[in-house]
Amino acid sequence: MKVSTPKSRQDLHIKRRDRVLEVGPGNRPSFRANVLVEKFLGDDTHRCGGLRIFPHQQLVNAAAEALPFADKEFDYVICNQVLEHSDDPAQFLREVMRVGKAGYIETPSLLGEWLFPKKSHRWVVLNIGDKLFLYDKRRVPGNYANDYGELFLNYLPYQSLPYKLLPFSEGELLHVRYEWKDDIDFLINPTDEYYSKFFLKKWDREMVCTLFPPRGLATELGRTLRAAAHVIGDKLRRSQGRRPLLLEEYKALHPGEFK
Structure with a gap:
């Protein structure tokens, strides 16, 4: 079940x-993370740059749909910007639930995919009523050819403070952020019109309020202040962060681990 909507990967309920x-x-x-699973070690088609690993981490070459781990081997499983790439998201999610007791899933939202689409993304994702809905991107109307990521991902976050606060005050506007425990409630390509209309039809006010419930002034001020505090904290963490290794650097430290 869903337990929270974290502000980012730095806001997760992971115990020491x-x-x-x-x-x-x-x-x-x-x-x-203690262990990383990566399907494509040398192919960067599905990511923005080369694979990186921190020195303390173990790297396993495997597919998410067939994880080489025992049932409930991990206390927490992080899936950040990867579910939307899967050829079989149902099996992906079943495997994540099998090996993990809890976890975090982040994907672009429907609006995020429209603003900064990627050809490697196969699914559009929404969180409706604490349930993950995935819809085949090829069946969703819209222009997914124009990519405005340079503006929304690479420019405004560094030029506009109000925009920088937006992802943390409106957490699921551009991304779906879903922290879960025990199991993940999900549905692939919903046929019920109540759910499919969010992917296929024009949004009316009722649909908008379902996804983004109205808030009072006090709640809005509180969210804005918490978002600002999170941005400052995230900036401090990044300035003190360690540099992950490139794959070749990692291989040099672990000779013979990968052929």
Whole structure:
């Protein structure tokens, strides 16, 4: 079940002694992860840059749909910007639930995919009523050819403070952030019109309020202040952060581990 909507990967309920797996870390692994699973070691098609690994982490070459771990081997599983790439998201999620007791899933939202689409993304994702809905991107109307990521990902976050606060005050506007425990409630390509309309039809006010419930002034001020505090804290963490290794550097430290 869903337990929270974290502000970012730095806002997760991970205990100090938890054993943590990250699936598909790409070029931005979570420092807290003990084990990384990556399907494509040398192919950067599905990520923005070369694979990186922190020195303390174990790297396993495997697919998310067939994880080589025992049932409930991990206390927490992080899946950041990877589910939308899967050829079989149902099997992906079943495997994550099998090996993990709790975890975090982050994907682009429907609006995020429209603003900064990627050809390697196969699914559009929404969180509706604490349930993950995935819809085949090829069936969703819209222009997914134009990519405005340079503006929304690479420019505004560094030029506009109000925009920088937006992802943390409106957490699921551009991304779906889903922290879960025990199991993940999900549905692939919903046929019920109540859910499919969010992917296929024009949004009316009722649909908007379902996804983004109205808030009072006090709540809004509180969210804005917490977002600002999170941005400052995240900036401090990044300035003190360690540099992850490139794959070749990692291989040099672990000779014979990968052929």
